[in-house]
Amino acid sequence: MNAARSGPIRGDGKNETDTWRARLRYQFDKSMAAGPIALIGWLAVISLVVIIAAGLVLALTGIAPDGGEHMSFVEGAWESLMRTMDAGAMGGDIGWPFRGVSLVVTISGIFVFSALIGVLSSGLEEKLDDLRKGRSQVLENDHTIIFNW
Secondary structure: OOHHHOOOEOOOOOEHHHOHHHHHHHHHHHHHOOOHHHHHHHHHHHHHHHHHHHHHHHHHHOOOOOOOOOOOHHHHHHHHHHHHHOHHHHHHOOOHHHHHHHHHHHHHHHHHHHHHHHHHHHHHHHHHHHHHOOOOOOOOOOOOOOOOO
């Protein structure tokens, strides 16, 4: 039996790992294991999806602050970006529909930025642990090394 096809067999005789869902899950897991840069990329993708979705909702539904005019997609996306990066930006919002969209965007931004801080922190900690192990390449010349000091 081929090692790549060693997963459970479905009722139609195909390997369960051959499904597109399993392949997608595998690719996602592989990208998550790629390190902090890949995780930061995923957080950027999540931020873009939230910002674009909120911009579309504001533009297509005509939701705007009370007394304000209808927002274009670009203006709605800009407002969403500001609320993603600064949770205090929604303090002056007027009108419940606009506050609802702003609240969802702000909570998403808090999630993304807290995850970003965690990813950066764990990435730096991992790099410092690697440096502490002393396995990095030494490029010095004409030095004396004292072991077991």
